[in-house]
Amino acid sequence: MRQETLKYGSKGRNLLTYSDRGEQAIRQGYSEIAEAWFDQAAEYWKQAIALTPGNYIEAQNWLKITGRFE
Numbered sequence: 001m002r003q004e005t006l007k008y009g010s011k012g013r014n015l016l017t018y019s020d021r022g023e024q025a026i027r028q029g030y031s032e033i034a035e036a037w038f039d040q041a042a043e044y045w046k047q048a049i050a051l052t053p054g055n056y057i058e059a060q061n062w063l064k065i066t067g068r069f070e
Contacts, residue, residue, distance in 0.1 A: 015044050042068040 022037030045059040046068075063069035 015041050018044070038066065039068070042066070046070075 018037045018041035022034040022041065025031070025034035025037060042063055045056065045063060049056050049060060049063075060069065
C-alpha cells in the first residue's frame with residue numbers, strides 16, 4: 001500500500017503516518033490504539049477510493065480484509 005499512498009499526494013503522508021503509528025502501537029502491545037490509527041487510515045483510503053473508484057486495489061483489499069470496507 002505504500003506505493004499507492006504516493007499517488008494520493010499530501011494526504012498520502014497522513015496515510016503513512018497513521019499506518020506506521022498503528023504498526024508501532026501493535027509492536028508495543030497497544031492493540032486498541034493501533035486500531036484507532038488504522039481506522040484513521042481507513043477513512044483516508046475511503047476518500048481516495050470514492051474519488052477514483054478504479055484505483056487503489058490493494059487498499060480496497062486491505063479495507064475488506066480488516067472489515068473496514070462498507
